Structures are given as structure tokens and as C-alpha cells.
Amino acid sequence: MKIAVCVKQVPDSWAEKKLRDGDAILDRAAVEGVMNELDEYAVEEALKIVEANGSGEVIVVSMGPDRAAEAVRKALSMGADAGIHLADAGLEGSDAVATSYALAKVIDGRGFDLVLFGSESTDARMSVVPAMVAERLGLAQLTFANKVEVAGGSVTIDRVSDNGVETITAALPAVVSVVEKINEPRYPSFKGIMAAKKKPVETLSAADAGLDAGQVGLAAAWSKVDSFAARPPKAAGVVVQDEGNGGIAIADFLAAQKIL
Amino acid sequence: MESDMVLRLVVGLALTFGILAFAGRRMAFLVKLARSGKPAVGRLTDPTARVEAEAVEVLGQKKLLKWTIPGIAHVFAFWGFLVLGATILEVYGALFIPDFAIPVVGHWSLVGFLEDLFGLLVLVGITIFAILRLRNNPEVKGRWSRFFGSHTSGAWIILFMIFNVVWTLFLYRAAQYNTGVFPFMDGGAFVTEIVAGWLEPLGETANEWLETIGIWLQIAVVLLFLLIVLHSKHLHIGAAPINVFTSRRPDALGPLLPMMYNGEPLNFEDPPEDALFGKGHIAEFTWKGYVDFMACTECGRCQSQCPAWNTEKPLSPKLMIMNLRDTMFAQSDYLLAAKGKHPGLGEFDEAALNSLSPEVRAEVERPFIGSREGSDHSAEDGYTFDGHRTTGADLPIIDEEALWNCTTCGACVNQCPVDIEHIDHFIDMRRNQVMIASDFPSELNGLFKNLENKGNPWGMNASDRNAWIEEVDFEVAVFGANGEDTIPADVDYLFWVGCAGAFEDRAKRTTKNVAELMNIAGVKFMVLGEGETCTGDPARRAGNEFLFQMQAAQNVEVLNEIKATKIVVTCPHCLNTLKREYPQLGGNYEVVHHTELLNDLVKAGRLTPVNKIDKTVTYHDPCYLGRHNKVYVPPRELVKATADTTVEMERSGDRSFCCGAGGARMWMEEKIGTRINQNRGDEAIATGAKRIAVACPFCSVMLNDAVTSRQQEEGRAVGVEVVDVSTLLLNATKA
Ligand code: SF4
Numbered sequence: 001m002k003i004a005v006c007v008k009q010v011p012d013s014w015a016e017k018k019l020r021d022g023d024a025i026l027d028r029a030a031v032e033g034v035m036n037e038l039d040e041y042a043v044e045e046a047l048k049i050v051e052a053n054g055s056g057e058v059i060v061v062s063m064g065p066d067r068a069a070e071a072v073r074k075a076l077s078m079g080a081d082a083g084i085h086l087a088d089a090g091l092e093g094s095d096a097v098a099t100s101y102a103l104a105k106v107i108d109g110r111g112f113d114l115v116l117f118g119s120e121s122t123d124a125r126m127s128v129v130p131a132m133v134a135e136r137l138g139l140a141q142l143t144f145a146n147k148v149e150v151a152g153g154s155v156t157i158d159r160v161s162d163n164g165v166e167t168i169t170a171a172l173p174a175v176v177s178v179v180e181k182i183n184e185p186r187y188p189s190f191k192g193i194m195a196a197k198k199k200p201v202e203t204l205s206a207a208d209a210g211l212d213a214g215q216v217g218l219a220a221a222w223s224k225v226d227s228f229a230a231r232p233p234k235a236a237g238v239v240v241q242d243e244g245n246g247g248i249a250i251a252d253f254l255a256a257q258k259i260l
Numbered sequence: 261m262e263s264d265m266v267l268r269l270v271v272g273l274a275l276t277f278g279i280l281a282f283a284g285r286r287m288a289f290l291v292k293l294a295r296s297g298k299p300a301v302g303r304l305t306d307p308t309a310r311v312e313a314e315a316v317e318v319l320g321q322k323k324l325l326k327w328t329i330p331g332i333a334h335v336f337a338f339w340g341f342l343v344l345g346a347t348i349l350e351v352y353g354a355l356f357i358p359d360f361a362i363p364v365v366g367h368w369s370l371v372g373f374l375e376d377l378f379g380l381l382v383l384v385g386i387t388i389f390a391i392l393r394l395r396n397n398p399e400v401k402g403r404w405s406r407f408f409g410s411h412t413s414g415a416w417i418i419l420f421m422i423f424n425v426v427w428t429l430f431l432y433r434a435a436q437y438n439t440g441v442f443p444f445m446d447g448g449a450f451v452t453e454i455v456a457g458w459l460e461p462l463g464e465t466a467n468e469w470l471e472t473i474g475i476w477l478q479i480a481v482v483l484l485f486l487l488i489v490l491h492s493k494h495l496h497i498g499a500a501p502i503n504v505f506t507s508r509r510p511d512a513l514g515p516l517l518p519m520m521y522n523g524e525p526l527n528f529e530d531p532p533e534d535a536l537f538g539k540g541h542i543a544e545f546t547w548k549g550y551v552d553f554m555a556c557t558e559c560g561r562c563q564s565q566c567p568a569w570n571t572e573k574p575l576s577p578k579l580m581i582m583n584l585r586d587t588m589f590a591q592s593d594y595l596l597a598a599k600g601k602h603p604g605l606g607e608f609d610e611a612a613l614n615s616l617s618p619e620v621r622a623e624v625e626r627p628f629i630g631s632r633e634g635s636d637h638s639a640e641d642g643y644t645f646d647g648h649r650t651t652g653a654d655l656p657i658i659d660e661e662a663l664w665n666c667t668t669c670g671a672c673v674n675q676c677p678v679d680i681e682h683i684d685h686f687i688d689m690r691r692n693q694v695m696i697a698s699d700f701p702s703e704l705n706g707l708f709k710n711l712e713n714k715g716n717p718w719g720m721n722a723s724d725r726n727a728w729i730e731e732v733d734f735e736v737a738v739f740g741a742n743g744e745d746t747i748p749a750d751v752d753y754l755f756w757v758g759c760a761g762a763f764e765d766r767a768k769r770t771t772k773n774v775a776e777l778m779n780i781a782g783v784k785f786m787v788l789g790e791g792e793t794c795t796g797d798p799a800r801r802a803g804n805e806f807l808f809q810m811q812a813a814q815n816v817e818v819l820n821e822i823k824a825t826k827i828v829v830t831c832p833h834c835l836n837t838l839k840r841e842y843p844q845l846g847g848n849y850e851v852v853h854h855t856e857l858l859n860d861l862v863k864a865g866r867l868t869p870v871n872k873i874d875k876t877v878t879y880h881d882p883c884y885l886g887r888h889n890k891v892y893v894p895p896r897e898l899v900k901a902t903a904d905t906t907v908e909m910e911r912s913g914d915r916s917f918c919c920g921a922g923g924a925r926m927w928m929e930e931k932i933g934t935r936i937n938q939n940r941g942d943e944a945i946a947t948g949a950k951r952i953a954v955a956c957p958f959c960s961v962m963l964n965d966a967v968t969s970r971q972q973e974e975g976r977a978v979g980v981e982v983v984d985v986s987t988l989l990l991n992a993t994k995a
């Protein structure tokens with residue numbers, strides 16, 4: 001069982017984020033980077049599958065600036081076996097379409113039985129990359145899993161959606177994305193952190209990965225940011241002094257907001 | 261007569277050498293076992309303090325006397341045995357010379373009197389012990405007896421043997437008196453004389469025989485007692501003085517010990533291949549650990565005070581130590597064969613392992629720490645009331661639930677008469693669970709992530725650290741706001757606000773109060789604002805030493821760089837870490853708790869409480885302010901200065917009962933038993949006080965929860981409020 005887990009380094013979800021003035025790209029350097037939380041669940045699930053299986057290999061794949069190597073290390077310290085880090089200045093500003101193209105190029109031909117994703121990244125929140133990668137690889141896509149079972153050459157998931165839970169099975173290899181209810185990601189032990197320092201990480205440039213430079217980067221993005229403005233500061237709330245008419249005042253306020 | 265003496269000598273010596281051979285073997289075994297432990301560091305530094313400890317705690321029995329009646333009973337037994345050392349000399353002398361007397365002092369009446377007096381006091385002592393054991397019978401009182409889990413039958417055998425020592429002593433002494441060879445014929449030995457009066461009518465020959473038989477019996481009983489001591493919890497007679505001598509001075513509270521490798525602090529950046537990270541097997545403990553285990557008297561003082569045990573959780577510090585001792589003995593073949601070469605990290609010394617019998621090998625390879633969930637052994641930590649381990653090879657030795665129950669409140673360490681270092685052992689085992697096994701309560705995942713990514717346990721943004729400043733109407737100096745790169749000379753204190761003080765609502769109020777009071781008193785202070793991060797206390801107490809070291813190193817670097825000297829804190833955990841633990845990393849600061857500073861300001865007349873509260877106030881000692889740092893008086897004086905009537909809870913001062921939040925328990929769920937905070941809250945409510953004064957942000961949250969939950973019930977805890985001492989002072993100061 002050979003599993004690829006795609007992880008992304010995202011700006012700390014609670015930090016204040018800014019777009020860069022010149023190119024309107026998220027200013028990643030200005031904030032702490034962390035491994036996308038949902039990807040931790042994917043790494044955990046991959047490790048669990050390998051543990052249950054008795055043997056196998058978990059390879060972390062990440063596309064991102066040099067700093068994204070930290071996310072790869074983090075996954076390695078959790079227990080993944082090796083990493084592939086696609087880092088190239090030319091990739092900056094890539095949209096979901098370009099990202100899926102790059103990731104698929106890296107993954108293709110390496111003999112993975114399963115490709116795992118977190119169901120979304122906490123910065124872009126599009127949830128489309130897993131599906132796009134599956135499409136590009138020509139594999140089945142099983143997304144939003146809160147349960148994954150691998151047995152006898154096929155994978156079965158419980159797919160959660162607003163409408164309920166579906167059970168879906170597909171033959172391996174396949175692409176699966178997981179939601180946060182699926183497990184409890186392990187906290188890397190110190191032993192794991194030490195071991196991760198010695199695990200192999202393959203760093204690829206766009207050329208190494210055989211990417212067509214015209215299909216990635218900001219210039220190739222299908223959408224453009226024309227202009228943006230900082231969010232206006234939060235307006236002070238309305239204070240209702242209760243002088244016997246508090247209930248009415250609140251009801252009026254809610255009605256004005258079209259809530260009542 | 262001559263031949264009688266030969267017989268007396270031959271039998272006496274035969275008994276002695278026969279039994280001593282066994283005793284000697286056992287002693288050699290125990291010494292070798294203790295020495296097979298890993299190296300311990302700094303156990304002989306500062307010899308003066310150690311000799312003093314020996315004088316005060318062993319000879320002076322100071323810690324035993326914390327409990328008056330059992331303490332006095334033990335003083336009798338202990339001093340009795342010291343004094344009766346002289347009679348051992350005499351009895352052996354009498355084997356060779358019928359009228360033997362100790363040279364010089366041997367005929368002094370005073371000596372005879374003391375020997376008899378202490379012989380009698382030993383009897384009084386063991387009678388008290390017997391009564392205490394009957395009244396505290398664990399078979400009847402279950403876990404509410406401090407003896408629950410102690411070896412009951414063993415204890416009775418010991419008491420019986422001591423009784424035998426005393427009666428045989430008086431038997432041969434009385435017979436000696438009657439045959440005229442007694443060293444104290446001129447008086448003094450008052451008990452002997454009474455007993456001699458009873459024996460005299462039996463006649464001369466009978467008394468001659470009683471003399472010899474009495475001597476044999478005395479020798480046999482004393483030696484058998486020795487043998488039993490060496491095989492039971494009474495081993496403390498020998499181990500306790502060694503343990504006290506090599507214990508952490510002044511006590512094993514306050515800072516935790518750094519992790520060591522070959523006598524040097526462990527380098528986390530580049531740790532050696534064979535370094536251990538905490539304790540994940542009995543073979544990973546130091547020799548000091550082994551002596552701790554041997555020294556435990558099973559007295560249960562620790563257990564009686566433990567907040568976890570008292571709220572029906574599996575953890576009892578006593579049972580933990582007993583369990584470690586039972587494990588040490590069960591695996592002694594391995595420990596002796598491995599001779600300290602156990603590699604750890606899940607590996608074994610193969611040669612040693614292969615030399616073991618299958619049973620011992622199974623015990624050695626048994627999981628050390630793990631879950632006992634679903635088994636019958638979880639509630640009472642795997643012990644029957646009378647000291648039998650009920651967990652078999654199918655279950656882990658240490659129940660992880662018990663391990664994580666500990667709040668590190670320090671009550672056990674504070675109580676232990678033989679200076680066992682419970683918390684250090686528990687934290688060492690937690691370190692293994694976190695750094696090696698990665699197997700710990702899942703709630704801690706979030707804590708660790710927040711600490712790593714956000715530098716505070718709540719996961720709040722550093723930019724919000726100054727939010728409280730906007731809520732006060734006076735100027736607060738923030739470091740760096742005017743471009744300063746060191747703390748200006750006219751600043752009296754760096755005010756370390758702490759994470760709770762910055763982010764938690766109740767604690768924020770304390771922060772604002774303390775700032776306002778300093779402002780009123782004209783104390784110049786400065787805060788670090790966004791430059792502050794968690795001191796690392798929760799990480800360290802949760803066993804994440806790696807994370808603690810990173811956080812502490814970062815803080816020490818900042819504090820040293822800005823030349824911080826005097827620091828005031830509102831959180832006892834910050835106090836303990838900044839003041840007592842940072843010196844381990846090269847950070848030396850003068851750190852005071854706000855109650856100390858405010859009390860000084862009141863005393864100096866810079867703050868004047870004019871408006872005393874007309875409600876009764878009780879004060880709850882936070883573990884990390886009281887037991888761990890011995891600040892008991894200043895907060896009490898402050899409370900007295902602001903309130904007309906105060907009342908103490910029964911468990912107060914160094915016997916204060918934990919609120920339940922320490923040891924990173926603040927961030928863990930309390931799933932088993934009753935709630936610690938409720939136990940304490942109820943005690944505070946029961947005093948009738950309307951204000952429960954606290955001096956720690958975590959106590960504040962915990963006790964407030966306890967009071968509010970009682971207030972849901974009709975007519976309970978009406979009008980009771982939990983307030984920080986600073987709130988009382990501020991209200992009293994503002995007219
Ligand atoms: S430190 Fe407190 S909670 Fe922990 S074992 Fe000792 S008494 Fe119990």
C-alpha cells in the first residue's frame with residue numbers, strides 16, 4: 001500500500017491576513033505558516049491505513065514556497081515516510097486549476113494506490129483540488145469522507161454532505177478527501193520530530209516535475225483580482241439601554257435587520 | 261554455670277550467624293538493586309543542608325509531627341529504637357560475660373532509666389498505632405482510609421514483632437536483676453524492677469534459665485525483626501534516612517527537574533542517540549527513584565491529601581509508589597542483569613532479557629503505561645484494600661488514567677515523611693507518554709498546538725494581549741512603544757501579565773485591578789504586550805518538556821535582552837516558572853506575586869484600605885503559591901486588611917486542597933469520580949463566607965464554576981462570590 005498525502009502550508013487561520021499591494025496575492029511571508037489543519041487528518045488517516053494494513057508507505061506531497069518544507073516536515077514527524085516538495089518561483093499565484101495540474105504531474109507514474117487530501121484548505125476554501133487532481137489522473141474521486149476503509153483492492157468511504165451520508169466504493173487507485181470528523185490527528189512525538197529530520201525529502205522545481213511553465217503561476221490563473229480594499233473596521237454595536245422598553249427596542253432592531 | 265555460659269554463647273551465636281546470613285544476602289541484594297538504577301544528578305551537593313535535613317526530619321521527625329498523634333507515636337518508636345541500640349550491645353555482651361556492662365556509662369542509673377523508659381514508650385507507641393489501624397480499618401472504610409491499599413497484615417506483623425522485642429527485653433533484664441548480674445542494680449531501670457518483682461517468686465534456678473532463654477529470645481526476635489524489615493515496607497527503617505539525605509533540598513516542590521543526559525542538561529537541538537526522554541519502563545528510573553520506592557512506609561498520608569484520590573479517581577500517590585516498588589522487585593532479575601544498561605525507548609538489553617525465567621520476562625515486557633479501561637482494576641489503581649496488586653500481565657503496569665489524574669498540587673510531596681518525590685516521577689512518565697509514545701489525553705493536542713502556534717493555551721492572537729489596556733482609564737507603559745530597547749531605569753517592575761491575565765475574563769479583571777493599584781500607589785511598571793508568550797508551565801506539567809524548553813528559552817532570551825530584573829506576576833504558575841525554573845536556563849530575576857507586592861504597599865502606607873468589606877472572607881491557597889512557593893502570609897494579611905471577618909477552611913495553608921486546575925488539568929476533561937473544584941468549592945461555601953478570595957487565575961475559574969453550579973440549586977451559596985484578593989483591596993481602597 002503506497003499512499004500519497006497532499007498537504008498545503010497555509011497562513012495561521014486566526015492570524016490577520018493581507019493581500020500584497022502589487023499583485024494582490026496573499027502575503028504569506030507576513031504571517032506564521034502552519035500545515036493546513038484538514039491535511040493533518042489526511043496524514044493521520046494515511047498512517048492509520050498503513051498501520052492497519054501492516055505495511056506500506058506514506059509519501060507527503062506539497063506544493064508551495066521554500067517555507068512549505070515545514071509542513072512536509074510536520075507530516076514526516078507525525079510518521080509519514082518521505083516527502084516531495086514542489087517549490088518554484090514560477091508557481092507563485094497558481095490557482096486551483098494550475099495547482100491540480102502541478103500536483104497531478106508530480107503524483108502521476110509513482111505507483112500510488114491512494115491519494116489523500118484534506119477536504120479543503122483553510123485559506124482558499126474551495127475544496128476543488130482533490131476532484132481536479134482525480135480528473136487529471138483519471139482516477140475515481142471519493143470526497144468528503146468521514147470514514148475510509150481499504151480492503152481487497154478497493155476503497156469504501158462514508159461521504160458526508162448536507163443531505164446525509166452516502167457510502168461509496170471505488171477500485172484502487174483512487175483519490176480521497178477527508179473531513180475533520182474522521183479521526184484525531186496525532187501530536188508528533190519528540191522521537192518523531194527527531195526521526196523526521198533524517199527522512200528523505202525530494203525537492204522538485206517546475207522543470208524537474210516536467211511542468212509547462214505556461215500553465216502555472218499568476219499569469220495562467222483563470223481569474224484576476226482587479227482591485228481590493230481592506231475590510232472597514234467593525235462598526236460599534238448598538239447599545240440598547242433597558243428603560244422598560246428593552247424588549248421592544250431589541251425587536252425593532254432585529255426587524256430592521258430583517259431577522260424578525 | 262560455666263557450661264551454661266557455653267551453651268548460652270553457642271546458641272546465641274548460632275542464632276545470630278544463621279539469621280544474619282539471610283539478612284546479609286538480602287541487604288546485598290537491595291544495595292545492588294538500588295545501584296542498578298540510572299545515574300541521578302546533584303544528590304550530594306550542599307552537604308550542610310543534607311545533614312540538617314537528617315537532623316530535622318530523621319532525628320527530629322519534623323514531617324511526622326505534622327500529624328500530632330501518629331507523629332508522637334512514631335517519635336516514641338523511633339527514639340525507642342535508637343535508645344534500645346544500647347540494650348542490643350548489652351545483650352550481646354551478656355552472651356560472653358554474665359554481668360556485662362557498657363564501658364564508662366554502663367552502670368549509670370540514668371542509662372538504665374532511659375532504656376526502660378523508651379522500652380515502655382515503644383509499647384505506648386505501638387498501642388497507639390494499633391488503635392489508629394483499627395479505627396482506620398481499610399476493610400471497613402474503603403478508600404476513605406489512608407491505609408487503603410497498604411499491606412495490612414504486614415503492618416500487624418511488624419507491630420507484633422515490636423511487641424515481642426519489648427517483652428523479651430524486659431524478660432531477660434528482670435531475670436538478670438534477680439540473678440544479680442544486671443548492670444543497673446543501683447536503680448533507674450524502673451520497669452525491669454517491677455517485672456523482676458513478678459519473676460522473683462519463681463526461684464533462683466528458674467530465673468537463671470529465664471535469663472538465658474530471655475537473652476536467646478531477645479536475640480532471635482531482634483534478628484527476625486531485622487529480616488522481616490528487609491522484606492517488607494518496614495524497609496523504610498534503613499531506606500528513609502538515605503532517602504532524606506539524598507532528597508531534593510529544601511523539598512521536591514516548585515521547579516521540576518530538567519532532563520539530564522550523562523549528568524548534563526539534555527540538548528534538545530541535537531539529542532544523543534541513546535538519550536532517554538522521560539521514563540517509559542521501570543529500568544529507566546534512577547537509583548534515587550529506586551530508593552524512593554524502597555523508602556515508602558505505606559503510611560498513606562499522601563493518599564489522604566490527594567485531590568484525585570479524594571474525588572474517587574484511580575490515582576493515589578501511595579499506590580503509584582507501591583506499584584513502582586512492586587514492579588521494581590518483580591523485575592529485579594532483569595534490573596540486576598542489565599546493570600543500568602537498559603537502552604530504553606522500547607528496546608531491551610537482550611542478553612539480560614534472555615537470562616530471565618519466562619515469568620519474569622513476561623513481567624519485564626509487559627506494557628509499562630497504558631489504558632486499563634474496561635478492566636476491574638481501574639478504580640482503585642489495581643490494589644486491594646490490603647495491598648495486593650490485582651493487575652496481571654495482561655494489563656499495563658501503570659494506569660494512564662491515574663498518571664494523568666495528577667494536578668501536581670504537591671500535597672503528597674509536602675506530606676511524605678520520607679521525602680519521596682512523587683511529582684518528579686509522574687512528570688517523567690508523562691514526558692515519555694508525550695515525547696516518545698505520543699499517547700496522551702487528546703484534549704492536550706489542542707493545548708500543545710495553541711502553545712506552539714499562538715504562544716498561549718487558548719489559541720488567542722498575540723495582538724490581543726493589550727486589549728485590557730484599552731479598558732482602563734490610566735496610562736500603561738508598553739515596552740517598545742517609545743522605542744526603548746531595555747527596560748528604563750525608572751521602571752520599578754516589569755508586569756508579566758500572563759496568558760490568563762491577558763485573555764481570560766476573570767483574570768483580566770485581576771490584571772486591571774493590579775495595574776490600577778500599582779498606579780494608585782505610584783509604582784512604575786511596564787508590560788511586554790505582544791512580546792509576552794506562555795512561560796511554558798502547562799507544557800512542562802503536561803510532560804512536553806521539548807515545548808517547554810523552546811518557550812522558556814525564547815522568554816529567557818527576551819527577558820535577558822531587555823534587562824528585566826524585577827518582575828511582578830498575578831499567576832502563581834508564572835511565578836513558579838519565572839522565578840524557580842528559568843534559572844535552569846540562565847534567567848535569574850526577582851519575581852514577586854501581586855499579593856506580596858500589594859501587601860508590602862499596604863504595609864508601607866502607599867495603599868490604604870479605608871472601606872473594609874462587611875462580609876466574611878475565606879482565602880483559598882493556590883498550590884503553586886502556597887505549597888510550591890511558600891507564600892502563605894502576604895495574601896492572608898491582605899485579606900485581613902480588607903475584611904473585618906475572615907474564616908479559614910479546614911484544609912488551608914500547606915494542607916490546602918487543590919482547585920483541580922494544576923498539572924495542565926485545566927485543559928483536560930475530568931471524566932472520573934466527583935469534581936475536584938466542587939469538593940473545594942463546597943468546603944469554601946460551608947465556611948459561611950460570602951467572599952472566597954483567590955490569588956490565581958485558574959483557582960478563580962475553577963472555584964467560580966463550583967460556586968455557580970451550587971447556586972443552580974435553590975437556596976445554596978446565596979450571595980457567595982469568588983474574587984481575587986486584588987479585587988478586595990481595590991474595592992477597599994477606593995472610598
Ligand atoms: S501532586 Fe497532588 S494530585 Fe498529584 S498525586 Fe500528589 S497529591 Fe495527588
Ligand code: SF4
Binds near residue numbers: 556558560676678680
Ligand atoms: S506519604 Fe510517603 S511514605 Fe507515606 S505512603 Fe505516601 S509516599 Fe509512602
